[in-house]
């Protein structure tokens with residue numbers, strides 16, 4: 001997903017996103033498009049990083065199309081009390097802000113809208129905690145109409161009673177007018193809970209929210225709970241699940257990925273959105289958070305190396321078959337011998353890459369087979385994506 | 389090949405600076421595979437913690453992490469037996485300043501951090517006049533991005549003024565454990581200590597010639613600090629000048645991710661080979677000798693890639709004959 005900040009109707013400040021991964025170098029952040037590696041011209045582009053300037057110009061130049069389009073973008077809302085961590089989450093996940101840099105964030109005063117371009121377009125709205133959205137005079141339709149998912153960010157290290165009251169009030173209220181919304185509660189800042197009672201707090205919050213909703217007459221409210229922290233992979237895992245709940249083709253993707261795990265003897269396969277490192281689908285086997293973490297960090301390595309070495313050399317196109325073959329291939333990578341495992345990555349299209357982890361320490365003997373199967377999958381996926 | 393054989397060089401590295409400046413943090417990250425968030429609760433260092441690290445087999449770093457609490461500094465400076473012990477035979481002094489320290493005011497002649505620093509370099513000049521001094525203005529992440537350059541400039545010049553006989557030769561860097569700046573500074577420090585660099589670079593240059601590689605970078609295995617690099621004409625044009633420290637950071641981070649994944653706490657989180665194929669370049673990172681990894685960047689194409697892998701094997705043999713890279717060094721580890 002390339003992310004771009006949009007001015008909201010009310011004119012919110014636009015943060016210049018440090019969109020390069022782990023880079024503080026401004027010259028790098030403004031890398032020209034030429035630094036991405038292109039495959040099959042533009043159709044198939046493993047975007048190393050979106051230049052914040054380039055993408056904001058792009059959104060201005062086709063402004064009309066953009067607004068029209070945004071009507072159809074599934075919208076995600078980040079809500080919660082002041083300082084619960086909403087802006088931190090949105091900056092860490094979508095703008096590659098380093099977690100400790102969120103200490104400098106100021107209170108949000110107006111809705112901040114980000115649009116995420118990926119195989120599907122999403123909008124993520126970061127709502128200020130200081131506004132009472134249940135106020136009668138408030139134009140609820142403009143915010144909640146067309147929302148796909150609402151994420152309530154709950155600071156678990158704080159006294160969370162007030163947050164729970166506000167959360168249930170909000171859900172009960174919204175349920176009446178906007179029954180389509182799916183709710184997720186991020187039990188947030190788990191990093192600062194002592195390990196001894198972390199589980200207890202998570203259970204306590206989950207229980208209280210469920211009880212309160214039940215008491216308010218909502219018997220099976222569509223609410224999921226996720227423990228999260230911007231200091232580990234938890235926030236990406238949780239966001240991935242929320243995004244997945246908005247993807248109609250999810251079952252198809254999962255079935256396809258299950259086939260791949262079986263045929264290529266992978267332990268686990270993810271379909272990643274390369275830029276955000278949110279995974280939009282995986283095979284349905286159970287996996288530890290650390291497996292996601294390893295695959296996600298592997299993408300970082302590839303994206304970073306691609307940025308450092310993907311600059312335009314200005315090589316002459318000699319029109320040879322060889323040059324043509326090279327320009328058509330999808331980017332691919334593997335790492336062998338990672339403590340008895342190996343990792344495999346293959347670019348699927350502009351936004352997506354498949355990452356698999358295998359229990360074979362040496363990857364090469366299997367590579368031809370895996371390439372073959374993954375190419376077949378790539379074709380099918382492209383068809384599904386086009387139809388969707 | 390005998391002319392390359394030489395004894396292991398042992399270099400004493402002093403790590404000094406006020407308590408809480410971040411000395412033990414950076415030592416743990418560079419040499420023990422900690423990641424930044426692991427060091428938040430490191431205990432204060434009691435006295436001097438000395439450790440030895442074998443860098444490339446022919447270079448032994450003997451690191452003296454000197455606890456920075458007042459009483460300790462007092463004894464390094466004023467207990468005459470202690471003073472000789474600490475400051476003699478030093479190869480490098482790395483002095484760590486906490487950029488946020490209230491006693492590091494560049495306007496104030498009597499700012500305590502600077503007063504202590506100048507007493508330390510004086511003791512060093514007396515006992516090890518040949519030593520090299522590196523000053524790190526640390527925790528730069530706590531300074532807002534826009535001010536970092538100016539702050540570093542001011543602090544550096546104040547430090548330089550107080551460096552006595554090292555005024556000309558001292559090098560200063562802004563660092564933070566939260567980004568690649570730490571690798572840049574330490575890469576420079578280590579690079580200045582490696583014996584035999586010209587021989588290593590000779591072999592790498594040959595390899596660049598044979599394989600048509602754009603660039604070859606040699607990394608030390610555990611720290612992933614850049615030992616040296618060789619480029620072709622095309623490689624010279626790479627616009628990313630900070631790539632060496634970036635690569636160290638990227639790969640170190642990935643190694644810690646491997647250890648999280650396997651749940652093991654040992655310090656070796658190795659991988660065999662990393663390979664990337666794109667339309668613009670091919671890249672291999674592979675173990676070259678027991679204590680180095682090579683990163684090789686090639687033009688795109690399958691043939692080039694396979695040839696290079698072969699040539700890499702040949703280069704391995706050449707390296708093994710170099711004293712510093714032989715397998716003997718592994719046995720003694």
Ligand SMILES: Nc1nc2c(ncn2[C@@H]2O[C@H](COP(=O)(O)OP(=O)(O)OP(=O)(O)O)[C@@H](O)[C@H]2O)c(=O)[nH]1
Pocket residue numbers: 080081082083084085086087088089102103104105106107108109127128129130188189190191192228229230231
């Ligand atoms: N320990 C810890 N701190 C966090 C985490 N996420 C956010 N924070 C901190 O929480 C504080 C407030 O974060 P913000 O993101 O500004 O909060 P917000 O919800 O956007 O607040 P408003 O804009 O006022 O509604 C910052 O100091 C963050 O560093 C987390 O996962 N763990």
Ligand SMILES: Nc1nc2c(ncn2[C@@H]2O[C@H](COP(=O)(O)OP(=O)(O)OP(=O)(O)O)[C@@H](O)[C@H]2O)c(=O)[nH]1
Pocket residue numbers: 405406407408409410411412413414427428429430431432433434454455456457526527528529530563564565566
């Ligand atoms: N913000 C920030 N904090 C850092 C950095 N480096 C270290 N710290 C923090 O500084 C604190 C003290 O670090 P230490 O490495 O124990 O300090 P020390 O210099 O060894 O201190 P003594 O052993 O008492 O001399 C730790 O809590 C670290 O997390 C940095 O680059 N940025």
Ligand SMILES: [Mg+2]
Pocket residue numbers: 086087088106107108126127128129
């Ligand atoms: Mg906010």
Ligand SMILES: [Mg+2]
Pocket residue numbers: 411412413431432433453455456
């Ligand atoms: Mg210490």
